[in-house]
Amino acid sequence: MIRSALLNVMTAAARKAARSLNRDFGEVEKLQVSLKGPGNFVTAADRRAEDILRTELMKARPGYGFIGEEGGKDAGTDGSHTWIVDPLDGTTNFLHGIPQFAISIGLQRDDTIVAGLVYNPITDELFTAERGKGAFLNDQRLRVAGRRQLSDAVVACGLPHLGRGNLKHFLDEFSLVQERVAGLRRFGSAALDLAWTAAGRLDIYWERNLSPWDMAAGILLVREAGGFVSDCNGHDAMLPTGDIVAGNEDMHRELLALLKKASKS
Ligand code: 2AM
Ligand code: CA
Numbered sequence: 001m002i003r004s005a006l007l008n009v010m011t012a013a014a015r016k017a018a019r020s021l022n023r024d025f026g027e028v029e030k031l032q033v034s035l036k037g038p039g040n041f042v043t044a045a046d047r048r049a050e051d052i053l054r055t056e057l058m059k060a061r062p063g064y065g066f067i068g069e070e071g072g073k074d075a076g077t078d079g080s081h082t083w084i085v086d087p088l089d090g091t092t093n094f095l096h097g098i099p100q101f102a103i104s105i106g107l108q109r110d111d112t113i114v115a116g117l118v119y120n121p122i123t124d125e126l127f128t129a130e131r132g133k134g135a136f137l138n139d140q141r142l143r144v145a146g147r148r149q150l151s152d153a154v155v156a157c158g159l160p161h162l163g164r165g166n167l168k169h170f171l172d173e174f175s176l177v178q179e180r181v182a183g184l185r186r187f188g189s190a191a192l193d194l195a196w197t198a199a200g201r202l203d204i205y206w207e208r209n210l211s212p213w214d215m216a217a218g219i220l221l222v223r224e225a226g227g228f229v230s231d232c233n234g235h236d237a238m239l240p241t242g243d244i245v246a247g248n249e250d251m252h253r254e255l256l257a258l259l260k261k262a263s264k265s
Contacts, residue, residue: 006107007128010117013056014103017049017087018121021094021103024048025122029097042088042095046070049087049103057083057105064107069213082108086213089118090189099123104191106216116217118195127195127221135198135224144227144248145200153251154183156193158207165209173206173262180258190244194218197246198225204247204255208232212239219244228252232259 003011024045050070058066058074061083065076068085076082083105088094090101099122107115118127127142129135135142147153155177160167178184185202187193191214193205198221215238219229230236232243234256245255 003128004130004133006115007117007130009057009060010105010107010115011119011126011128013053013060014105014117014119014126016056017052017103018119020048020052021045021088021101022121025094025097025099028095039095042091045094046088046091050085053085053087053103053105054083057085067213069211080110084108084113084213084216086191086211089191089214090187093188098188100187100192101189102191102195104213104217106213106220108216113216113220116220118191118217118221120192125195127198127217129198129217129220129224131220131224133224135221137195137199142198142221142225143200144198144222144225145203145251146248147203148248148250150180150251150254151182153181153203153247154185154201155181155255156185156187156196156202156205158188158190158193158210159186160209169262170208173259176258176262177255190214191218194244194246195221197227198222200225202247204245204251206232206243206245206255206259208243210238210242210244215239215244219246222246230256232256 050068063078065082066074086104089104094101103119105117114131116129196202197205222229229246231238231241238244
């Protein structure tokens with residue numbers, strides 16, 4: 001596969017930040033036993049990775065805007081392009097030594113996401129997509145799963161975070177979905193959940209109260225792999241609402257119907 005100049009820039013930045021994350025991930029286990037705990041250390045790891053991504057991306061594309069989870073914000077001079085970056089999606093996993101986390105880089109042009117990258121530095125799985133050019137895992141073209149029946153589906157979700165979201169409503173949704181599907185999972189990295197949906201490992205994924213950097217790259221991955229993505233009401237407002245449903249056309253429709261049913265219960 002010949003990557004475009006744009007994907008090369010994104011990949012180089014992600015691999016450089018990944019070296020820093022990998023070093024820090026190796027230290028986390030040692031810190032589990034320290035009195036202070038690893039929380040501050042992980043915040044520092046997050047910031048280090050964001051600084052690398054920001055420096056590399058801004059160097060390669062001066063003028064593009066930048067929005068990062070760790071607070072990095074730069075409007076840029078370009079007026080139309082913005083990087084939307086999560087240097088460490090799946091922070092809680094990282095903190096616990098669980099190798100399910102990723103770097104996520106989305107590129108928005110005006111209101112459209114035109115490029116996306118999700119990279120798990122532990123498994124060395126690099127998911128990339130460009131609008132109109134398909135989605136890839138390393139060099140392999142991706143296609144969402146073809147399963148049509150909910151009863152065959154493996155579904156991923158997100159739980160409301162401590163003190164946020166509506167737990168009662170989530171539990172209504174959870175029980176409606178749980179009794180109809182082959183398996184329900186909660187992995188803890190929205191970016192990887194979307195990448196895995198693009199790769200056909202997961203049939204559907206839904207979550208609420210996310211931030212743009214959790215989703216920007218993954219939305220394009222799923223769409224370029226032939227999948228459908230919307231907010232929980234079926235609209236194209238994932239970034240403004242923070243809600244997302246992703247899967248193949250049938251699964252996406254079925255899940256939206258279940259979520260609607262749950263909201264009436
Ligand atoms: P993070 O790991 O970068 O925080 C897990 O449900 C998903 O929700 C992850 O992608 C996680 O991103 C994101 N998330 C957003 N807000 C969160 C919060 N307050 N606590 C934990 N995860 C959060
Ligand atoms: Ca995140």
